[in-house]
Amino acid sequence: MQNLRKISLRKSVGVAVREYPLGKDAVDYLLFVDGKAIGTIEAKAQGLTLSGVETQSRRYTDGFSALPDAKRPKSWLWPERLPFHYITTGDETLFESLRDPRPRTREVFGFHRPEWLRHLAEKSSLRQGIHNMPPLIKDDLRKSQIDAIGGLEASVRDDRPRALVEMTMGGGKTIAAVAHAYRLLSHAGAQRILFLVDRRGLAQQAVDEFTNWQTPEGRKFGELFVVQRLTGPVINEASNVVVTTIQRLYAMLQGNEDFDETREDVSAWELDDSASPQLEVAYQSKVPIETFDYIFIDECHRSIYGRWGQVLDYFDAFQTGLSATPAKQTYGYFSTNVIDGSTKPNVVSRYTHDESVLDGVNVDFKVFRIKTQIGETGSTISGGEWIKLRDKRTRKLRAEQLDEDFEYDAAKVNTAVVAEDQLRTVVRAFKDNLPTMFPGRETVPKTVVFCRDDTHAEDVVKVIREEFAEGSDFARKITYLTGNSQQAIQDFRTDPRFRIAVSVDQISTGTDIKAVECLLFLRNVKSRLLFEQMKGRGVRTIQPADLRAVTGDATAKTHFVLVDAVGVTDSEQAWVAAPPLDREPSIPLTELLGTLAQGVDHDDLLTTVASRLSALAGRLTGDEEAAIKQMTGGEGLRDIARSLVQAVSPERQLDLAHDLAQAAGEPLPAEPTTDEEQALVARYVEKAREQLVHAATEHLADGEVRETILAIQRNAEQVIDRQSVDAVLGAEFVDDGKAKSVVESWEKFVEEHHDEYVALAAHYGQPQKRRLSYDDIKALSLAISVPPHNLTPTRLWEAYAALEKTRVRGSGERKLVDLVSIIRFTTEQADELEPLADLVRLRYDLWLEEQSSAGRSFTPEQRRWLDMVADQIATSLSIEKQDFDEFPFRDRGGLIAAHRAFAGGLDDVLAELNEKLARA
Incomplete structure (x- = not known):
C-alpha cells in the first residue's frame, strides 16, 4: 500500500x-x-x-x-x-x-x-478459452459421459459458477470428470484442477483413474499432466490435478502442518454435522484464492453446504458436483446463479439407475428379507440372571446379576444390547438361503456386510467364521480402524479366498468392487442418500471371465441380492431414489410375458419385464441377438426394455401429453391449478401413456417373438434338480481303442508337421532357448481342430489319461496353453503329463528359492505382483506391459504401481520371469 x-x-x-x-x-x-x-x-x-x-x-x-x-x-x-x-x-x-x-x-x-x-x-483465462474448444472426441465414452461433458462446458461458457452432474453409481462419473479435465487443461487454459474425494481411501483410486486414462493422443493422462495426491501441507507448483479430501484442504488453509491423517478415513456420509457451526476460513498466503481454476466435488454430500462451505468458496474457481444421490440441499447449492440467489438447480446432465441397467452399465437388484423374533420385537432377560456387560471402547467384559426383568426392543439390538443368538440366527439364515438366492452355486458370492460400528463388526466376523466353518481368510473386517484398510479392500477385489467383507463405512461410498454380488444389511440407515450409496456397492457390471477369476462357479453377473435383516427396505421411503426395476422377482418370465400379451400393462409389470429382458440381453450369443433383431426389424432386447421403462416415465408421458394437447388445439397449462385444468392434464397424460405403452409392447404382443425370447432364456439357464436321487451304474474307462486312435492321429501330425509350426519346432530344436507365444499355440490348436483330426487339448488329455493312467495328472476341461504340456509329453521331454499351470508354479517356486539363496528378498507388495505375473504366464505363456491394463493388474494400479513397487527394476524382473517360466 x-x-x-x-x-x-x-x-x-x-x-x-x-x-x-x-x-x-x-x-x-x-x-x-x-x-x-x-x-x-x-x-x-x-x-x-x-x-x-x-x-x-x-x-x-x-x-x-x-x-x-x-x-x-x-x-x-x-x-x-x-x-x-x-x-x-x-x-x-x-x-x-x-x-x-x-x-x-x-x-x-x-x-x-x-x-x-x-x-x-x-x-487467455478459462472463461475465454472455453469458447475456443475443439469438438469432443467421443471414442470410448458412453453417451451419458458425453452428455455430462457437453453440459459442463456449456455451463462454463455461460459463466455459471456451480454445476451438478447427476449420475447413478457405476455410471462413469469419474471418467467423465477426467475427460472434461483433460479438455480444460489442454484447450481452455486451465492451470490447476482440484478433485475432492469423500475420504482418503478413495484418493488413490481417483489418482489411478486420472493417471491411467487414455487421452485422444494415445498417451496416458499421467504422461501429459502432473497428478498429485495431497499427502502433506504443500501443493506441488507443477501439479495440474490435485486429489485430496476437504478435511486436509481445511487444514492447509489453517496452516496446520501436523494434520492427523486418520481424520480423512471417516466418510462424511457417516457424520451428522448439520448442527455444527461453520468452519471459519482466513486468507492463507501459501494457498492463494487462485490456486485452482476448477473444482470437482466427488459424491458431494451435505457437509459442503454447512460446516465446510467456506472451504470451497475460498477459491475463485468453478465448482462441479458429481452425485448419484442429490438431496434438496444439493440442488439448492448448485443453483444457476449464486449471486442473484436463484435456486433453479444447474443440473447439466442426469443419468438414472434405470437407464444404466437398460444400457448394460449396471445390474438390477433383488431384495431378500430375513426376519427374526428378537430382530422384530426385542426380548426380555429374567431378573436374577447373570449377564455380561462389555465396554464398547475396550471390549472388556464384567458380570452382573439382574435385580429385575430387563426388557429391550428391536431398536436396541446390536446397539445397547448384543443378542448373540439373534446375530447367529440371522447369519445362519443367510447361509442356509444362499442356494435360494444363487441357485446352482457352491461358492459363497462376494458379499459386503454393513454393521453399526466397529464393535458390532467384530461380533459379526466371529459369528460368520463360526457358522460357515471357515478361517480368517474367508471373512474379514474392513473399517477405518483396520490397519491397512485399502490393502484389505484390494485383497477383497482379487483374492478368491476372501468371500465376505464386514464393514461400517469403508465400503459404503465410492469403493469400486465389481465382483460383489450380495449386500447384507445388519444396520439400519436413517439417510436415504447413504442407503443409495451403500446399495451402489453392488450395481457394477463385470466381465464373466473376471468374475470367474474370483468366484469360480459364477457364470455372469446379471443382478445382485440385497439381503435385509433389519427392515431397511420396509419403508417406502427407502425406494424413493432408485427402486428395483424388477418389482415381481418371484414370477417367471413366461408368466410375465403371458400376462402382458393379455393386455395387462400396469407399471410394475412393464418395469419387471424390462429388467428381465435387460438381464437376458447380457447373456445372448451373437446368433441369438441377430435372431431377435431379424424378428423385430432391428431392435434388440435392450431397446425393447428401454421402451418399456420410458413408457411408464412420468416425464415422457407429460411431454407427449403436451404435444397431443397442442395438436388437438387444447394446450395444457404449465402449472394446472383449477380442477378443470388438472382433469385436462390427467386426460392427455392417460392418452400419452396408452400410446407409449402400445408402441413399447408392439413386439412382445407377437407370440413368435415371445416364444423366441423364452427359448433363448431356456438355453441360457439350467434347471437345478435338488429332489432326484442318483445311483452309480458303472465306473470304468470306455473305448481304449478310440483313445489310441486319437493319440496316433496326434503323434502322426507332430511327426509330419513339426517343422511347420513354431509350437512344435521349438521342442525339436533347442527348447531351453526358445520361448513360445500364445499365438504360436493358438495357431497349432487351430490346425489340429479341423478334419480329419478334430483334436482339442481336452480330447488329447483324456486320451492320454485313458492309455497312460499312472503318468497323467489333472482332468476335466483343459486350457489352450496345456498344449505345451501335451507336446512336452509327446516328445518325451516330460515323464508326466501335468497341467502347464503346475509346471509354471514349480518353476516359479524354484526361481524364488534361487533368489533367496542369492540373497535377494522381496517385500510383501512385490510378492503380490510376482504371484500375479506367474499366474499370467501360466495362462498366457508370457507377461507383457499391455497386460497391466487388464484384470487383476489394473485393479492394483497397473503398470505405474508395478514400476513403483520395484523401484525401476520391473523390466528386468519381467524379462527374467518370461525366460525362466515360459521356456519351451
Whole structure:
C-alpha cells in the first residue's frame, strides 16, 4: 500500500496506491503490477449491498481514459482502459474482469496475487478459452459421459459458477470428470484442477483413474499432466490435478502442518454435522484464492453446504458436483446463479439407475428379507440372571446379576444390547438361503456386510467364521480402524479366498468392487442418500471371465441380492431414489410375458419385464441377438426394455401429453391449478401413456417373438434338480481303442508337421532357448481342430489319461496353453503329463528359492505382483506391459504401481520371469 505522494512502483511486483485521482473523482486504490496500472479497488462501508455500486467502478475506467496522455500511467493490455476491478466492504468482495467474454462481477474471498493478475492480462483465462474448444472426441465414452461433458462446458461458457452432474453409481462419473479435465487443461487454459474425494481411501483410486486414462493422443493422462495426491501441507507448483479430501484442504488453509491423517478415513456420509457451526476460513498466503481454476466435488454430500462451505468458496474457481444421490440441499447449492440467489438447480446432465441397467452399465437388484423374533420385537432377560456387560471402547467384559426383568426392543439390538443368538440366527439364515438366492452355486458370492460400528463388526466376523466353518481368510473386517484398510479392500477385489467383507463405512461410498454380488444389511440407515450409496456397492457390471477369476462357479453377473435383516427396505421411503426395476422377482418370465400379451400393462409389470429382458440381453450369443433383431426389424432386447421403462416415465408421458394437447388445439397449462385444468392434464397424460405403452409392447404382443425370447432364456439357464436321487451304474474307462486312435492321429501330425509350426519346432530344436507365444499355440490348436483330426487339448488329455493312467495328472476341461504340456509329453521331454499351470508354479517356486539363496528378498507388495505375473504366464505363456491394463493388474494400479513397487527394476524382473517360466 502506498500514498500517492510517496509512490514507488519499483518496490514490489504489486502496488496499491491510495486515493489516485481519475478525472473528477479519486479511486480508493489504483493497482499496479510491474509498474503498470492494471485495475482498481473501490472500498465501501461494512454492510453495504455491493450490487448497487457495480457501475461506480466502471466510472473509474472512464476516468482513466479521460486522463491526458501525459498524465495517464502506463497500463496493461489497453492504453486507455483498466482490465480488472474490485469492490469490497472488507466482509464481501466482488471482482470483475473486462477480459471475460461477457464481463460481470463475481464474489471472491479476497484479492488475487499481483502475479495472477499479470497472468490474466497476458494469457487467455478459462472463461475465454472455453469458447475456443475443439469438438469432443467421443471414442470410448458412453453417451451419458458425453452428455455430462457437453453440459459442463456449456455451463462454463455461460459463466455459471456451480454445476451438478447427476449420475447413478457405476455410471462413469469419474471418467467423465477426467475427460472434461483433460479438455480444460489442454484447450481452455486451465492451470490447476482440484478433485475432492469423500475420504482418503478413495484418493488413490481417483489418482489411478486420472493417471491411467487414455487421452485422444494415445498417451496416458499421467504422461501429459502432473497428478498429485495431497499427502502433506504443500501443493506441488507443477501439479495440474490435485486429489485430496476437504478435511486436509481445511487444514492447509489453517496452516496446520501436523494434520492427523486418520481424520480423512471417516466418510462424511457417516457424520451428522448439520448442527455444527461453520468452519471459519482466513486468507492463507501459501494457498492463494487462485490456486485452482476448477473444482470437482466427488459424491458431494451435505457437509459442503454447512460446516465446510467456506472451504470451497475460498477459491475463485468453478465448482462441479458429481452425485448419484442429490438431496434438496444439493440442488439448492448448485443453483444457476449464486449471486442473484436463484435456486433453479444447474443440473447439466442426469443419468438414472434405470437407464444404466437398460444400457448394460449396471445390474438390477433383488431384495431378500430375513426376519427374526428378537430382530422384530426385542426380548426380555429374567431378573436374577447373570449377564455380561462389555465396554464398547475396550471390549472388556464384567458380570452382573439382574435385580429385575430387563426388557429391550428391536431398536436396541446390536446397539445397547448384543443378542448373540439373534446375530447367529440371522447369519445362519443367510447361509442356509444362499442356494435360494444363487441357485446352482457352491461358492459363497462376494458379499459386503454393513454393521453399526466397529464393535458390532467384530461380533459379526466371529459369528460368520463360526457358522460357515471357515478361517480368517474367508471373512474379514474392513473399517477405518483396520490397519491397512485399502490393502484389505484390494485383497477383497482379487483374492478368491476372501468371500465376505464386514464393514461400517469403508465400503459404503465410492469403493469400486465389481465382483460383489450380495449386500447384507445388519444396520439400519436413517439417510436415504447413504442407503443409495451403500446399495451402489453392488450395481457394477463385470466381465464373466473376471468374475470367474474370483468366484469360480459364477457364470455372469446379471443382478445382485440385497439381503435385509433389519427392515431397511420396509419403508417406502427407502425406494424413493432408485427402486428395483424388477418389482415381481418371484414370477417367471413366461408368466410375465403371458400376462402382458393379455393386455395387462400396469407399471410394475412393464418395469419387471424390462429388467428381465435387460438381464437376458447380457447373456445372448451373437446368433441369438441377430435372431431377435431379424424378428423385430432391428431392435434388440435392450431397446425393447428401454421402451418399456420410458413408457411408464412420468416425464415422457407429460411431454407427449403436451404435444397431443397442442395438436388437438387444447394446450395444457404449465402449472394446472383449477380442477378443470388438472382433469385436462390427467386426460392427455392417460392418452400419452396408452400410446407409449402400445408402441413399447408392439413386439412382445407377437407370440413368435415371445416364444423366441423364452427359448433363448431356456438355453441360457439350467434347471437345478435338488429332489432326484442318483445311483452309480458303472465306473470304468470306455473305448481304449478310440483313445489310441486319437493319440496316433496326434503323434502322426507332430511327426509330419513339426517343422511347420513354431509350437512344435521349438521342442525339436533347442527348447531351453526358445520361448513360445500364445499365438504360436493358438495357431497349432487351430490346425489340429479341423478334419480329419478334430483334436482339442481336452480330447488329447483324456486320451492320454485313458492309455497312460499312472503318468497323467489333472482332468476335466483343459486350457489352450496345456498344449505345451501335451507336446512336452509327446516328445518325451516330460515323464508326466501335468497341467502347464503346475509346471509354471514349480518353476516359479524354484526361481524364488534361487533368489533367496542369492540373497535377494522381496517385500510383501512385490510378492503380490510376482504371484500375479506367474499366474499370467501360466495362462498366457508370457507377461507383457499391455497386460497391466487388464484384470487383476489394473485393479492394483497397473503398470505405474508395478514400476513403483520395484523401484525401476520391473523390466528386468519381467524379462527374467518370461525366460525362466515360459521356456519351451
